[in-house]
Amino acid sequence: MNSPVQQIKERLSIEEIVSSYIKLDRAGANLKAKCPFHNEKTPSFFVSPDRGSYYCFGCGASGDIFTFVEEFEGLDFKGALKLLADRAGIQLTAYNKENKEADNEKEKLYLAMEEATKFFENNLKSNKQAEEYLKSRGLEEKTIKDFRIGFAKLDWRELCFYLQKKGFSDIEIEKAGLAKKTEKAKSADGGSPDPQSGFRGMYDRFRGRIMFPISDSSGRIIAFSGRLFADDLSADRQVVSQAKYLNSPETPIFSKSSVLYGLDKAKESIRKNNFSIVVEGQFDLILSHQAGFKNTVATSGTALVDSDKSEDDTINNLGLISRLSQNIIFIFDSDKAGFAASMRTVPIVLKKLELYDMNVKATQIPEGMDPADLISKKGPDAWREVIRNSKHIIELLVDNYKLLNKNNDVLKSKLYINDKIIPYLAFINNPVKKSHFISLISNNSGISENDIRERLKKIEQELKYEKEEIEEAEESLAKMYRKDYIERRLAGIAFWKHDNELEKILGTVLEKYQEEKNDLIFEAEVFYQNSEDLAKEIAHLLGSLEIEKINEELLQKMQELHMIKDKAGEIKLLQEIQELNKKKHEKKEK
Numbered sequence: 001m002n003s004p005v006q007q008i009k010e011r012l013s014i015e016e017i018v019s020s021y022i023k024l025d026r027a028g029a030n031l032k033a034k035c036p037f038h039n040e041k042t043p044s045f046f047v048s049p050d051r052g053s054y055y056c057f058g059c060g061a062s063g064d065i066f067t068f069v070e071e072f073e074g075l076d077f078k079g080a081l082k083l084l085a086d087r088a089g090i091q092l093t094a095y096n097k098e099n100k101e102a103d104n105e106k107e108k109l110y111l112a113m114e115e116a117t118k119f120f121e122n123n124l125k126s127n128k129q130a131e132e133y134l135k136s137r138g139l140e141e142k143t144i145k146d147f148r149i150g151f152a153k154l155d156w157r158e159l160c161f162y163l164q165k166k167g168f169s170d171i172e173i174e175k176a177g178l179a180k181k182t183e184k185a186k187s188a189d190g191g192s193p194d195p196q197s198g199f200r201g202m203y204d205r206f207r208g209r210i211m212f213p214i215s216d217s218s219g220r221i222i223a224f225s226g227r228l229f230a231d232d233l234s235a236d237r238q239v240v241s242q243a244k245y246l247n248s249p250e251t252p253i254f255s256k257s258s259v260l261y262g263l264d265k266a267k268e269s270i271r272k273n274n275f276s277i278v279v280e281g282q283f284d285l286i287l288s289h290q291a292g293f294k295n296t297v298a299t300s301g302t303a304l305v306d307s308d309k310s311e312d313d314t315i316n317n318l319g320l321i322s323r324l325s326q327n328i329i330f331i332f333d334s335d336k337a338g339f340a341a342s343m344r345t346v347p348i349v350l351k352k353l354e355l356y357d358m359n360v361k362a363t364q365i366p367e368g369m370d371p372a373d374l375i376s377k378k379g380p381d382a383w384r385e386v387i388r389n390s391k392h393i394i395e396l397l398v399d400n401y402k403l404l405n406k407n408n409d410v411l412k413s414k415l416y417i418n419d420k421i422i423p424y425l426a427f428i429n430n431p432v433k434k435s436h437f438i439s440l441i442s443n444n445s446g447i448s449e450n451d452i453r454e455r456l457k458k459i460e461q462e463l464k465y466e467k468e469e470i471e472e473a474e475e476s477l478a479k480m481y482r483k484d485y486i487e488r489r490l491a492g493i494a495f496w497k498h499d500n501e502l503e504k505i506l507g508t509v510l511e512k513y514q515e516e517k518n519d520l521i522f523e524a525e526v527f528y529q530n531s532e533d534l535a536k537e538i539a540h541l542l543g544s545l546e547i548e549k550i551n552e553e554l555l556q557k558m559q560e561l562h563m564i565k566d567k568a569g570e571i572k573l574l575q576e577i578q579e580l581n582k583k584k585h586e587k588k589e590k
């Protein structure tokens with residue numbers, strides 16, 4: 001029998017898979033699109049239905065349906081396999097059994113999370129109070145089932161016992177983040193597996209909590225968020241001091257910074273509706289889905305922008321949803337502290353998203369409520385109204401300004417424009433958008449557009465240094481990249497045409513690209529199949545490669561020149577640089 005990978009490839013075409021994520025246009029025998037893996041204005045991403053593969057000339061991304069899904073969804077191979085198998089209607093169970101021995105650690109952790117989810121689901125069925133609580137929050141039975149919500153009893157070792165009986169080791173249970181070791185067990189742990197002391201030394205991490213499973217984008221459970229169950233508070237004092245929400249720790253299968261909750265259920269709808277809604281809590285997320293807004297994801301406590309984490313993580317967080325749609329709506333808390341907190345994170349989000357020319361909107365919900373309250377008390381229509389009222393963040397800030405101004409606090413409101421609103425403008429790259437907001441601010445504040453532009457110029461000047469640094473780094477990267485790019489193309493032609501002469505010239509360069517041979521042949525075909533004079537193209541590429549090599553040498557000599565102290569050495573270096581420049585010009589003339 002064919003392997004599942006082959007079966008899936010027979011049933012799902014590359015065209016079908018890629019076009020379910022991005023829009024493809026026909027280009028001869030191939031299809032093209034703007035690359036989903038790097039930022040670009042003109043399409044350089046090609047899909048070849050004949051070969052069942054894709055290739056990007058801009059960033060070099062390449063592969064088949066599996067790598068595409070891995071990269072687009074941020075999954076590992078097994079995750080992509082699960083997702084595509086589900087889609088192709090192929091059962092993977094037989095495959096899993098055959099490979100049980102070969103299963104790696106991660107696979108075991110996924111299985112442990114799945115078993116734990118079932119365990120918590122069953123607990124909920126036998127715990128009327130917890131179930132009643134969920135219903136009182138507005139959750140329907142079907143929703144509880146769909147989101148696989150469960151319950152962890154106020155017990156120290158129930159889950160540990162259950163998983164041990166199912167064949168999981170203490171180490172696996174602990175690594176999955178489901179149990180903790182007591183201090184005593186830690187110090188006594190000499191490494192010998194003694195099941196008796198194992199029972200005594202471990203205790204469940206989640207106790208007396210409503211359990212929300214968190215999935216990756218293929219639907220595998222990777223973590224839990226447990227909400228303290230209030231009715232049990234009095235039963236055990238231990239719980240009183242605990243946090244309202246407890247999330248799984250970082251584990252080999254769960255990285256907090258790269259997960260948006262509900263994404264597995266939301267991605268389809270985000271693409272279809274062409275916008276995503278970002279809320280904060282689990283209940284907000286689930287009730288928004290229940291109200292028909294399946295394009296909702298949640299940051300769930302882990303702030304979207306964490307001061308401990310880099311800005312890149314923020315974009316990781318937003319990566320998939322921003323690839324699925326350019327339009328994002330953030331729902332901010334209506335209370336003052338919440339709004340202020342959101343506003344601290346917004347510049348970072350805005351900066352990144354505006355650079356990609358994304359359309360970021362935000363909205364506040366009526367005072368004293370969160371989305372979950374609003375939906376359960378006022379219904380889906382009230383929620384729809386909130387979403388409909390979303391505005392660009394600058395407009396939202398201008399609204400806030402109007403409130404300040406109403407209180408006749410002239411100085412305060414002017415400072416607000418100066419310190420809070422105009423700095424945001426500096427992040428907006430799109431000139432049309434920028435002009436629009438300048439006149440909006442001017443119309444609302446009476447400050448002339450000229451004055452706003454002056455102030456903006458000053459801020460942009462301050463930002464300039466930062467921007468220049470980024471540009472410089474990018475430029476040197478592009479230079480490095482250019483040599484690689486030329487080499488890749490030449491290697492592709494050599495492989496494609498079995499060009500002995502070219503192979504000899506390239507020598508060891510070819511070895512570097514052996515593994516990517518098929519991709520490079522595809523690339524060469526797309527580029528040169530209609531070329532009238534391939535020999536001329538090759539000569540041109542070889543010429544460019546020579547120049548790039550000289551450039552590299554030049555760069556190195558220039559750096560040496562900065563460091564050198566003695567006069568004689570300096571003169572020698574200068575001569576060498578002159579030689580190289582001459583050589584470069586001669587090459588260019590050819």
Ligand SMILES: [Zn+2]
Pocket residue numbers: 035036037038045056057058059060061
């Ligand atoms: Zn690309």
